[in-house]
Amino acid sequence: MAFLVSGTLRMAAQMADAQESLERKGKYNVQGPRVALTLSSPEVSASAVAILEGVFQTLGFESCWRRKASVQDFLEELTGFREQLDAHRAPMGCVLVALVAPSGQLRQPQKLIQELSGCEALRGCPKVFLLLSSAPGAAPKPGAFLTGLGELCGRCPHWSLLQLLTEVFCRTAEESSGTTYCPVLRSSLRGALCLGDVEPWGPEPEPSPSAQYDLSRDRAALFLAVTQDRPGAQHDVEALGSLCQALGFKTTLRTDPTAQGFQEELAQFQECLNRCRSPVSCALVALMAHGDLQGQLLGADGQAVQPEALVQELSHCQALRGCPKIFLLQACRGGHRDAGLGPTALSWFWRWLRAPSVIPSHADVLQIYADAQGSSSRGFTPGSCDQADILVVYAAAEGCVAYRDEKGSDFIQTLVEVLRAAPGGDLLELLTEVNRQVCELDVLGPDCDERRKACLEICSSLRRRLCLQA
Structure with a gap:
């Protein structure tokens, strides 16, 4: 019993400290464990998934889990993943989930995202979702998006992930019939998210003037x-x-x-x-x-x-x-x-730590819609403008x-x-x-x-x- 109470209080203290850092610095503290999960449909080549996991390691994710399942079973797989994270009884630093399927098959990704958003171990932690379209049997060669993401994170570790993605979008956008297509991000993050293996509160380098809109x-x-x-x-x-x-x-x-x-x-x-x-x-x-x-x-x-x-x-x-x-x-x-x-830990301890008891259930999520081999997100997010x-x-x-x-x-x-x-x-x-x-x-x-x-x-x-x- 004493062990369970100690674990609960330690989790409360760690989550309160992460929340305090977010409020004080405006940046997520991602020094805790980072876990990545890849869910790919059978049509996606194993080599392409392996390349994707290499990018995860570049981004600082120590543990990379892999599951192959039909798109209809993605929700069940995410439920099991959530249960495993909650079983650890310790908060995470960050989680990254890649959902890879042929174009047009992920028609209701919000249900998948919402499933993981309720994970107690991820409360107040950033949750990054890569929703990648892939042609069946596509060549196991990373497109400009994955290549650029891995390269920039290694070269510019102090940049926030939103800054990195903006630069990657510039590199991967393509022209088609007079219209420029590029990946799309959807964010409810509450602070800057830096995934580089550096001290999180370090100064950020100033981007060059050419990197800005005129x-x-x-x-x-x-x-x-x-x-x-x-x-x-x-x-x-x-x-x-x-x-x-x-x-x-x-x-x-x-x-x-x-x-x-x-x-x-x-x-x-x-x-x-x-x-x-x-x-x-x-x-x-x-x-x-x-x-x-x-x-x-x-x-x-x-x-x-x-x-x-x-x-x-x-x-x-x-x-x-x-x-x-x-x-x-x-x-x-x-x-x-x-x-x-709200937390499941003892409420009087949250009051003693003066940590906010409730976080919006849709907060701390970053979704990235892109193409695993190509560059555009065309046709991947129904009802959205890309x-x-x-x-x-x-x-x-x-x-x-x-x-x-x-x-x-x-x-x-x-x-x-x-x-x-x-x-x-x-x-x-x-x-x-x-x-x-x-x-x-x-x-x-x-x-x-x-x-x-x-x-x-x-x-x-x-x-x-x-x-x-x-």
């Missing part, structure tokens, strides 16, 4: 905001408008658009950019409205429009070819109110409620505060800090007396460092 030309922003029956929405519009003005964006505001108005306004915005005499270097679109249970935006007329369709519309803008396109979506993506994940140079930030995780009150939304208000404090920082890293602050908040919905948690989702196909300093 924002020296005009910047344009479009706000489409439904303010009817959305108390606090006007405060979001004013705060975001003031920030964009300080960052040099010429802003257009349209309030209370209908569902069709969302589409028409965005089409008109694109036409104006294409007709503009002076070149544009960046565009920002803020979409603020109610969302339905399917994650669609609701116009002032109560009709729905798919937000991904709006992202797709602007991706075809010729004036923005090769330029960053930023989308901010303040809207519900479903009706789930996340109570978060063109390059796009950044989409959702105020809530998929299926969850986005919170707002009379003072505005947690997402927009925190975003404005963070960007005003460090306008010259890397936008992906700043958004990670925004997510950390949002995840720490306890919120009360208008029809719920219990406290709930919120978590952002950041989707990026950026190929360069993006800094908005005017």
